[in-house]
């Protein structure tokens with residue numbers, strides 16, 4: 481493909497006025513695809529101009545970065561402020577000139593200088609982009625395709641609560657119930673976001689132009705007469721096999737407050753009238769459905785990287801989360817993009833919290849910011865990274881101690897793409 485050479489541009493950087501300054505760059509960077517008017521309206525509502533950046537040349541935007549003030553559950557804590565990065569896009573005529581790097585560098589330097597959020601997170605279009613900027617794959621998701629023949633569940637936990645009944649409602653009508661279930665059902669899972677207002681409406685949105693030939697989005701609610709204990713967002717795509725209905729049931733989200741409601745919703749999805757394969761593109765890697773299905777192999781679980789995380793400030797990021805065990809570790813961190821992080825840090829973890837300060841003591845583990853990002857939400861494993869040669873053990877036993885302290889159950893997971 482040939483792109484015209486730009487007239488030796490001098491780039492300047494500034495916050496956008498509003499979403500309209502993003503649209504052309506984002507459309508070009510994503511291959512000329514234009515989002516639906518509903519999608520654009522929500523993107524405009526969610527944009528925080530003061531936290532976002534543009535690169536311009538001759539007064540015209542040519543690169544974009546949106547910053548979102550998010551509250552994310554971290555290991556052992558309730559929701560904590562993190563900065564979400566999205567819509568990182570560079571106009572094709574200006575790519576590979578360091579604009580993305582400069583947008584990210586400025587954003588991280590600003591967070592450090594203003595002592596704003598200690599952690600930055602993003603969803604990446606491709607897995608190979610953000611490691612060089614100190615972002616590590618911090619959560620993973622599993623996709624499932626459960627065929628008709630493998631609908632059997634081994635257990636149907638009854639639970640202590642009143643019996644459950646099923647309601648099917650429109651997502652818009654279910655906003656309050658979904659918000660309440662999310663708060664309760666995801667409170668301990670790192671990576672999940674507090675979703676209210678426009679963020680929640682975006683998760684429930686269903687513009688006809690974005691349905692790709694499928695039916696409208698539906699919302700199953702598991703209710704017990706007094707409370708909604710779970711919901712599933714799903715849609716059907718018509719399909720027939722030898723005159724039998726085999727509609728694909730695509731699950732966008734499923735969340736419940738207790739095991740009985742959880743199994744109840746999966747049972748209902750697997751039993752949808754006309755249903756064929758039940759597809760869930762992004763479930764937590766430790767999703768209980770993998771233990772409920774009698775034949776999980778038939779669902780062909782496939783794991784992929786999901787959320788990327790980065791410690792903006794090593795000390796604030798590591799002291800701001802909980803740990804599974806007591807440990808004392810000196811980490812030698814390499815971080816050329818954020819040089820204030822370079823050097824040795826003593827991390828002391830315990831039940832009452834953690835402390836992380838600079839030290840001159842001998843290092844126990846050596847790693848880069850990318851590896852630190854991968855373990856930040858409790859999902860990545862020091863042991864795995866060490867076996868891959870990405871973490872160096874300088875004191876025997878340090879890898880084991882770090883692995884145990886940093887790991888978190890349940891595994892991190894983020895149902896929201898921002």
Ligand SMILES: CC(=O)SCCNC(=O)CCNC(=O)[C@H](O)C(C)(C)COP(=O)(O)OP(=O)(O)OC[C@H]1O[C@@H](n2cnc3c(N)ncnc32)[C@H](O)[C@@H]1OP(=O)(O)O
Pocket residue numbers: 509510565566567568569570571574575576577578579580581582602603604605606608609612
């Ligand atoms: C959080 C999000 O928003 S994810 C969305 C990312 N955006 C997209 O996928 C939209 C389409 N792509 C684009 O707009 C652009 O190509 C971008 C944003 C991915 C890259 O922008 P550029 O300004 O060209 O990147 P930049 O010149 O700063 O490159 C910095 C480094 O990243 C590398 N890089 C850039 N894009 C990619 C890629 N897609 N895959 C792997 N490496 C990449 C460059 O080779 C360079 O490497 P180096 O460190 O060895 O020098």
